[in-house]
Amino acid sequence: MRPTFLFHLALCTLVLVLASAVYPTAHAAELVGFSDARFRPGTIVIRNSEKRLYLVLRGKRAIRYRIAVGKRQKSWTGEAFITAKYVKPDWAPSEEVRRDFPHLPAVIRGGAPNNPMGVAAMTLSNGNYAIHGTNRPKSIGRAVSYGCIRMANNDIQDLFQRVNVRTPVVALP
Incomplete structure (x- = not known):
């Protein structure tokens, strides 16, 4: 019986490893230190060059998400705020x-x-832009959009629950 049990255990482990390789988790949010005093807690900070979005928290922390940004000549910088939220x-x-x-x-x-x-979107006050999910998760981490900020669907769902209409958004180079 012992060799059969070990065989099944090894087989289950292999299946889990293969499943995680084929279906990697899209949720890439992480809690990080954030000491830029220019931004108050509750502000969304987009760092285009990093292809990262930060939701500033209290205590010099932020939740950091991987994003896709505007392609060359399409990315934007400046200030905006969330005007509406849609599922x-x-x-x-x-x-x-x-x-x-x-x-x-x-x-x-x-x-x-x-x-x-994708699964949700938040429109911005600075024109025809939004922070939204995507059905193309391989685009995350790249400069590919017409100016919108793309997030993995799991990540936009998380951020969507944490912010409200009128949340300030600042995009940096």
Whole structure:
């Protein structure tokens, strides 16, 4: 009986290892030190060059998330605030996106696998931008968007619960 038990234990371990390699966790948030006194607790700080978003907490700490940022000439810096929060939002391509991809439909319904907004979105006051999830998790950590901030779906769900409308957002180079 002992060799059978060890065989099954080894087989279960192998299955778990393979499953974690094939389906890596998208949730990449981590608690980190954050001593930049310019930003008050509750502020979202985007560091474009790092491709990281920080939610500033009390006690010189922040929650850090991996993100995708705007591609060359599309990323933005400056101040904004969250104007609205949506779960499974519909998406309508901007005029610029439509010029580059004329085959896109006028609207992609929320929850559709080809909806680039993922599971949730928070619109920003500085134009046609949002912080949103993505159905393309391999884009995280890259400069690929038209200016929106993309997060893994698990991460946008986490951040979505932690912030409110009017939360300040500061994007740095």
